[in-house]
Amino acid sequence: MNNILLKYMENRFQPKIIDPKKGFFGEGPVITISRECGCTAINVANMMAEKLTAKTGNRWTCITKEILEYSAKELNLAPGKIEYVFNSMEKTTWDEILGAFSNKYYQSDRKIKKTIADVVRGFACRGNCIIIGRGGVVLTQGIQRSFHIKLQAPLEWRAAQLQEIYQSSMKDMLSYANEIDKKREILRNYFNKKPLLDTTFDVVYNAKNLSDEMIAEASINLIEMKGVLGKQIVMG
Template identity: 80%
Template sequence: MNNILLKYMENRFQSKILDPKQGIFCEGPVVTISRECGCTALNIANMMAEKLTAKTGNKWTCLTKEILERSAKELNLDPVKIEYVFNSKEKSTWDEILGALSSKYYQSDRKIKKTIAEVVKGFAAKGNCIIIGRGGVVLTQDIERSFHIKLQAPLDWRANQLQKIYNLSTNEMIKYANEIDKKRAILRNYFNKEPLPNTVFDVIYNSKKLMDEHIVDTSINLMELKGVLGKQIVMG
């Protein structure tokens, strides 16, 4: 199933962008979801994709690991080899030198991040997708038909949610949540060139106070009001 989905997304990516000769403008629509650690986004994204597919008549897709897999394929690398970037780790100078000397498939941190950015923008330009994390909120700001969501909640509540998954102490989960939040911010800030302000988001939800379905329904309503779901423009 994963291979079928990846193949489908590859075909969409390859035919992705604007052909000036044809005069077709087809960027978006795209939704990005950023979240604090402990605020689950996948259920919201899947529910939103299902409802948007029914509403628009176009197939909507959730993207998270597909971005990693597609980026790795573009670089001719195993996904494991670039996953460290999403964990906000960097190679040391010595690692860079050894890697360059020992492998013809070596790629620098900068090249990997550049490829990730291109993949995210490619998927977003084709449209009808919901991007979870991966710096999507920064990389799609220039797409007019875009909608950007942030999920947040009190730290103690998020730690409690994480305990249901990891079965560790509250203090351990608080420490873990803070570490993950910092790592995610590092990647976003790298693409943004500076700390990312909350003003880039269209809406910020408190996951503690709202049910997933309420978040989805409210977001779709706001997308309609904003014109994100409007018809694509064909020029010429």
């Protein structure tokens, strides 16, 4: 797999998967960004990673598709074989039976999701990373040095942003945004065991009214005040 970042992760994060029950609390620092479809998280994450690298002297990394690739590697499967999990699809009972008998590399839905959870926690515990989506906000709640961001905006505005990317009709983009939001919610709720509340996040931004730069800068200020990077400022 010719993915330079993935190879970097493999070298940096040995052993591959840690036991989240051992030393899970107090690790990090880690930042998670959840987003409604049409709110671009990667720009905010890249800005934050660059600023935090300069501020702390430690290299910060943005992680999203690497979770899929690394989880597949742990399971000895091609990434495409487990991608359906991120699309909130599940195998039927018949698929499970056929797969178990016909493929020596077969893995159940439960095993795949557990591996994904372990990989996310493994990256998070080792710190200096920004995890975009992938249930990160739920899976890293036990880490004290963590900060959780949610990007949201009115549906029509998000659909308009998607129109610029996909060159499709407003009707199609409204439908697409709703579909992706539901799929992301299903995955988060699976890991959380119940619907996720906005109070799970440290901060929720309206991406329509704030630029990526403003969100990145504001988040870093809050991260410092919360003590994620070091000494905490006690708020009155």
